[in-house]
Amino acid sequence: MSSKLMDGFITPHLDYRPVTMWHWSDVLTEDEITKQLESFKSKGIIDFFVNPVVGFEEDYLSEHYFEIVKYTVKEAKRLGLSFWIYDEYEFPSGLAGGKLLRDRPDVRGKVMRDTKTFMDPGYHIRKRYAKGELVKAFITYPFSKGVEGTDVTDKVVVEKTEEGFYYSYKNESCEYVNLHIMASYLQEYVQPACRGAKFSFAQEGYIDPLREDAIRAFIDYTHEKYKEAVGEEFGKTVKGLFTDEVCVGAPQDVGEYRVPWNDEIIERFKARYGYDMSPWLYALIDVPVTLKEKQVRYHYWRLLTERVRDAHIKQVYEWCDKENLLYTGHFDGEETLVAGEMYQSGDIFDLMEWMHVPGIDSIFSRTNINNENFNMAGKILGSCARFFNRDRTLCETWTGSSYKLRFDEMRRIANRLMLLGANMIQYMGSHYSRDNQRKAWKPSFDYSNPMFDRFDIFGDYLARVQYVSAQTKMAGRVLLMCPMSGVYTGYDGRVSIFTAPRSNEDFVKYDIVYIALMNLLLELNVEYDMFSDSMADKVTVENGHAYLFGGEYDTIIIPEASDTTSGVFKLVERLRAEGVKVIFVDDLPQIAVDEGRVVSPFGKTPESGEVRCIADNVYFMSEPREKQRRGNNADFKRKLKEAVGGKHTTLDIRHNGDILTALRAAEDGTRVVFICNDSGENKAADIAYKEGMQLLDPATGKACEMTVVGGRAQIEFTPYQFYILVTDGDASVETESKLNTAAFRKLAPVCGFEAEDGNILAAQWKYAPCDYEGGAIVVPEESSFKQLNAEGELHTDNFVPCKRGVLVYDFDVEYIPEKVRLIAEYAYVLRCELNGERIDDKWSSCRLWGPRDAELDVAKLLKKGKNRITLVFEGPDWYTRFFVPFLQFRGEFEVANGRMCAKRESYTASAANEQGHPRAYGNGIYTFKATLTKEEAEQVAAVSVDSYDAVELIVNGKSAGVCLWSPYKFNTEGLFAEGENTVVCKTTMPMHNIFCPEDDFIKVGLKDAPVLEKAAK
Secondary structure, rough: OHHHHHHHHHHHHHHHHHHHEEEEOOOHHHHHHHHHHHHHHHHHOOOEEEEEOOOOOOOOOOOOOOOOOHHHHHHHHHHEEEEEEOOOOOOOOOOHHHHHHHHHHHHHEEEEEEEEEEOOOOOEEEEEEOOHHHHHHHHOOOOOOOOOOEEHHHHHHHEEEEOEEEEEOOOOOOOOEEEEEEEEEEEEEHHHHHHHOOOOOOOOOOOOOOOHHHHHHHHHHOHHHHHHHHHHHEEOOEEEEEEEEEEOHHHHHHHOOOEEEOOOOHHHHHHOOOOOOOHHHHHHHOOOOOHHHHHHHHHHHHHHHHHHHHHHHHHHHHHHOOOOOOEEEEEOOOOOOHHHHHHHHHHHHHHHHHOOEEEEEOOOHHHHOOOOHHHHHHHHEEEEEEHOOOOEEEEEEOOOOOOOHHHHHHHHHHHHHHHOOEEEEEEEEEOOOHHHHHHOOOOOOOOOOOOHHHHHHHHHHHHHHHHHHOOEEEEEEEEEOOOHHHHHHHOOOOOOOOHHHHHOOOOHHHHHHHHHHHHHHHOOEEEEEEEEEHHHHHHHHEEEEEEOEEEOOEEEEEOOOOOHHHHHHHHHHHHHHHHOOOEEEEEOOOOOEEEEEEEEOOOOOOOOOOOEEEOOOOOOOOOOOOOOOOOOHHHHHHHHHHHHHHHHHHHHHHHHEEEEEEEEEEOOEEEEEEEEEOOOEEEEEEEEEEOEEEEEEEEEHHHHHHHHHHHHHEEEOOOOOOEEOOOOOOOOOOOEEEOOEEEEEEEOOOOEEEEEOOEEEEEEEEEEOOOOOOOOOOOOOOHHHHEEEOEOOOOOOOOOOOEEEEEEEEEEOOOEEEEEEEEEOOOOEEEEEOOOOOOOOEEEEEEEEEEEEEEOOOOHHHHEEEEEEEEEEEOOOOOOOEEOOOOEEEEOEEEEEOEEOEEEOOOOOOHHHHOOOOOOOOOEEEEEEEEHHHHHHEEEEEEEEOOOOOOEEEEOEEEEEEEOOOOOOEEEEOOOOEEEEEEEEEEEEOOOHHHOHHHHHOOOOOOOOOOOEOOOO
């Protein structure tokens, strides 16, 4: 590794630290904006993306809005931070918060729907079509195989109405037929960009992403206004622009007999391909059976990809390029082929070329990381970075991962994404405020998250990996082809894109094999890139190798190739001629769908069996689909390993599973390997050793010692351990000596414990409607109340405005501490009383979830025995869900069976869950005493701790460091002394238990008392 690369690893530049999506979600003030920007900087978060979201109480894109933007840019400049424009309120991009479609209904997108009716011979039908306009009508023949449909538009009688039309048709033939009424109408689903704020108005629909003029209107409404407001800082403080969830058609409005449409498609299709698609429109929905139907389908979806690329992505890219901004963001549905890339983003490889910083999202990642399709988006991202020579690749992640999320889980998710190719990990996101409904997007990565205090350490870890990633590119020699042409011609357009993966295996057969190959190559430690069959004509072949955008390959894997393109057929011929290995999986190529003809150079697809050579350098392998899925794919994995061959295994690595690798190379030829343990258990691996190798630990910025046995380096992994292995280079990093110790004394399990900000008694509200008009609160009859769920959400339908209501919480007090803080959200509170005394006119401002929170010492208002707090609220009158105000008591007390009790003198080591109250979160302080002899004190070399959460160890007032994850082992040489020693463990616990029902509590804090260790002999 070069000295430059090593230096950047040890002390990475601020540009490579994680970035954040800053959700503006409340009333904004200059003072609070400054506070939050300063908090980002204090934790090493330098780049922030401003995204107004649900609960935003300013008028989006108004003059006042841009005054706030200007202030934020000015403060960012002062602090040395980078402002990124997010080009929408909420998402998806293109709606300008609904204002564009309100003012320009002509740019609203459309869909075409097929209403299909089975008809007996002689049967007559008259039916109302509630909306839209007739495009075409066809009859198809369900019992006649291979027969194309017939256009019967001129035989259908149409009676227009204000809302739609009636149609009537008589089957005058002697055959059973299906009648297809193809009608177009405006997209209807109310997107998040059009709801959830007081300026929004539930505008239906989505912008037409296939038209340049529609996107130009969006640019005028949004981008140009930012230019007018802060354009002098473009390319300076204002670093770039983020576009979100761009799609060929909003996913809620396609599938189930619907495809994206506009009034230009037929003419654009004819101009692009030289023939009229109209006679075969029915084939866009029904599974095609003839060559012509397949050809139309293929050309239709290719046209949609080209339109969204040229009209939207490329147009915004060129605008950003001209304005000196970096263009980034991500597309809708990168994780699947049919439901995602076809129906939503189009051929994603076409789009990523037109971003300065290609991006993906990886949301709900705490659970999704275990899904089969988790790796797809990241691997596409890494491949495109190599193809299009992009140094940075963005991934927004951790959204929706629940308040259970801990640092070890965050690390595992980031490890996988960075190994796949992401190197600009984005906290998704940091909420300006989490009061009210804003808690629904969990967790939030800001000052209100107790883990935020440790983000500087976590940022160091990510920055080291991301720096090395940005200076290198993937270096595999295997290409895996994405069979988009087969996806286009094989999907069943009659099913829902959201339920299809679970209900229709034929619908997702391409996803199954593609995802299986992708995951198995990772498991086999074979470095590879993915490319689309639309890129086949860009692959050059010479001197026994294939080249794509400068990458050199000698093995090409082509799955599900029965329906493919003429470009793929030609590519295979060139690969064979030059001796490049081709591996077909499941199907051999039969049809060139772009030309609508049978080619079939290798004959009929063989039955399932072992890997076989079917021509020079051409191999075939297959496996039943049920044996390709995870957990049942051992035979498929064995066959793939045989077909690819061992020479592609990175460093000839050997292990027993769960060790993933990524082979990368720098411009100077330096090779590095990202290598990580993807399991929560200790693992080991060995690799072919080369003199000068270094194993770097991004958690410490140092190298680790390696044991070499018989020419192979032995590597040990703790849970989710990530290493950077440098295979060659001319510079080295300081090696950290391994701390070899053995336990010799476990501290007594009894300790002192305190929650740093006091214990918590959270209000468990009951709710009833009320007609409060001022004065003291009149509580309705008990029968009027119902218990709210754990998060305080009213049991109403989503997006139904909530009216006034009264909340009641009854609780017992056995012991009254000297001080008890009541902390509440005061937005939407009309009046609050404790034991009949009004308190909302006495409390003062504080910042817990957001800047509009309040606190008051209520110790003198509490009484022993029964207590009651009542609160009247009024929900917002705009289009959103509503969470009632959250309220909690905090102080030095215990909670037993819902009662506030006296705190004990001592606890056992699991004290965070032993306060008689499992809703602990934040920092827990455990204090242990250890009386040592002089000899014992001198022996202590380390302390190990068993914890659920991040730990800081403090010995006799001196910090021994912070561990964010296992193993929690601290070097404590010189910290212990003869006599009594004080050992403090400060744990940082996530927020889950404060927001969940009791049956979903998690354990937090320490598991057991610390253990003193001495140097091993």
